[in-house]
Amino acid sequence: MEDTSTSSALDQFRQEWQQEVHARSQGKQQKSSNARNASSKSQTEQRTKPERPINRPPGQHTLTEVKDEDEIVPESSAQGALSDRVDGLNPKNVDDDEFSGLYQGEPKTALEHFERAVEKEGQGKLSDSLNHYRKAYRLDAEVDQKYKEKHFAHRWKSGKVNPSNAAPTVPSTAHHSQSEAGTEPVPRTTEQLIASFADSEIINADPMIEGDIPPPCPIKKLPTEVLLELLQHIATADVSIYARLASVCRKLAYHVYTENPIWKRIALGNEFGLASQRYHFGTDVQGRPAIWQALEDDDEDERPMPPITADLFSTEQDWREVFHSYPRIRFTGVYISTVNYTRSGGASVTPSTWGAQVHIVTYYRYLRFFRDGTVISLLTTHEPIEVVHLLTRENVAQIRASGGKEPMHPLNFTSSAPALLHHRDEKNAPPPTAQNILKHALRGRWRLCHPSLESIEVGSNAAAPGDLHIETEGGAGPRYMYTMHLSLKNGNTRNKFATKNNKLIWKGFWSYNSLTSDWAEFHLRNDKAFWFSRVKSYGLGY
Structure with missing residues (x-):
């Protein structure tokens, strides 16, 4: 009686075990078939969608693998991390927050730490922000420049003139000039701009009272030879005043910039030019004039040098450049x-x-x-x-x-x-x-x-x-x-x-x-x- 009861119990246990194994095998087959279907579906979608480049941050920096005390997260901070994730789910106004599209994963690179620091600073979490700033600058000392180039470069580029091949619907001064004149304007050089002032005249000063007769301008009636002689006296008296005359009017700007003989007088003169320099010791250390020279000294660097004249320069020399x-x-x-x-x-x-x-x-x-x-x-x-x-x-x-x-x-x-x-x-x-x-x-x-x-x-x-x-x-x-x-x-x-x-x-x-x-x-x-x-x-x- 006992043998029949034990055999029936053993048969019942075998049947239940076989059913459980069969059920598990069917579940695994169903999951694998679902995974194959999903992968085939994603492959078909990728084939139908056009390919586009994906901008990703550069590879992981070698310094990110170094762990320090600041990067060790205690177990008690798990609740704080969970609260940060909940705060990230709150909706934000894109128009008011420029940094809403920042990297939301765990920061690894210097730029990601910097972005996270800016985000924490905007939320008022200054302690977390300071920690991310420190980590960012440890990885890259110029991370702030990279952050500006990434998030603010579009603003700098938007202020520039549109290129010539841009769409004509975009408002731009270049397209207006093309439509009116037919050609794109070419900026003139300084020499071309000064040359255009050659035929200008000295303009009278504005009247002190609007509508009144302007004051007389005697210098306007001077011949060019007399005007240039007057400008040379001003230049030898104070070259800074002569240079500031270029801002008075176009005619004086033309003479100040192009009169090479006046600049030659300034460059070689003993007022401000090379003749005012000392190329050998003319006094002793106490400031008394030296009345003797060591004739036995053969060092050419110690001998008195000849005065600087125009013979040391070429005939077509730009004396304004020599002076400067x-x-x-x-x-x-x-x-x-x-x-x-x-x-x-x-x-x-x-x-x-x-x-x-x-x-x-x-x-x-x-x-x-x-x-x-x-x-x-x-x-x-x-x-x-x-x-x-x-x-x-x-x-x-x-x-x-x-x-x-x-x-x-x-x-x-x-x-x-x-x-x-x-x-x-x-x-x-x-x-x-x-x-x-x-x-x-x-x-x-x-x-x-x-x-x-x-x-x-x-x-x-x-x-x-x-x-x-x-x-x-x-x-x-x-x-x-x-x-x-x-x-x-x-x-x-x-x-x-x-x-x-x-x-x-x-x-x-x-x-x-x-x-x-x-x-x-x-x-x-x-x-x-x-x-x-x-x-x-x-x-x-x-």
Whole structure:
């Protein structure tokens, strides 16, 4: 009886197991058939739809694989991630939000982190935004430029004129000009524009009261020869006023731009041109005229150079370009070098400080050049607004003068040159603040390399046209002398109309001991280039 019951139970279990296995096999076959149908359907749809390019971000950056503490997400932040996903489902107004179409997945590249940071910032989640900004800049330091190009480049391009092959229905000035004149206008060059002013006339000034008779214009009746002679006198008196005459009217603009003889007089003149430059040392370090020259010196770079005349240039020379391009020292202002560097401070006494102390040190170097070949050099921590109006030879000479009970200046006497002044003028003496600033001012001399000289190797330095050599007194004592080697450059090399000869770059700085004939080189680790600044109180530098 027991055998029949156990066999019947075993048969029943076998039947149920076979039914369950059969049901599972049928379900798998049905799923596979559905998947095959879906894949075949998608392939047919892809064949029917036209292919189009898909813009995708570049491949994953190698730095994205590096995990740091900021990228580790704790388990407690799962609820915050879920809330972010719910916030992303809220509808947004596309017209009001420019960033609604940003990348919504998990950011991986630098641009995606930056986009997510902008999105979080717009939602007011500044902490999350800051984390994404940090990750973006770690991956790419120029990610902000890429973000601008991606999201704002269409605005920059929309402001440009439509190309010639664009649809004529698009409003554009180019299409209007084509429909009216039949040809596309070609922009004229500066030379063509100035040439069109040749037949213009000097226009009278507008009347002070509308409807009244305009004031007379006597210059309008002058012959051209007399007008050009008058313009030449203006140019030799102040070349900046002559250049500003081009903005008065078209006739004067034509003469200012095209009169090559006037620009030749300016370029070769001793007022502002190349003749005003010094190509050999004409004074000693203290500023007294040099009355002797070392005949045994065979160095061609030290010999007096011939004056610059028109014979050194070609006959068809553009003298306006010569005046602007050739190296020239400016006497209407001062050259200033601003130096900033940081150094570590002292150790903190208390352990509760946030970090180590850092000191930012700022000092200035000043160079003012004079037409007689002298120069004043000053190293100080005072700002230019406190120094430039005091940097004159008269103030330096008054401070150097020794008189009465006051101690003598340490740089008044050297082994070869006595002081220039022996008595102080109490009436014209500079104020105490100026004495404190200018007590470290150094007198010196300067010269430029002659334009006709080619590059010459002098030791480890190369002397080329435009190089500037300065010799000043030594600040450490009367037996020392400082030698500076600089080069005249243009501050802005990309714009040809920018100011020229307004930058002095360092090439070398040495100290010479006249007793031991030893040279010591200063390492210019923090020093920057000199930049020219116009000072109105200096006038034209005479």
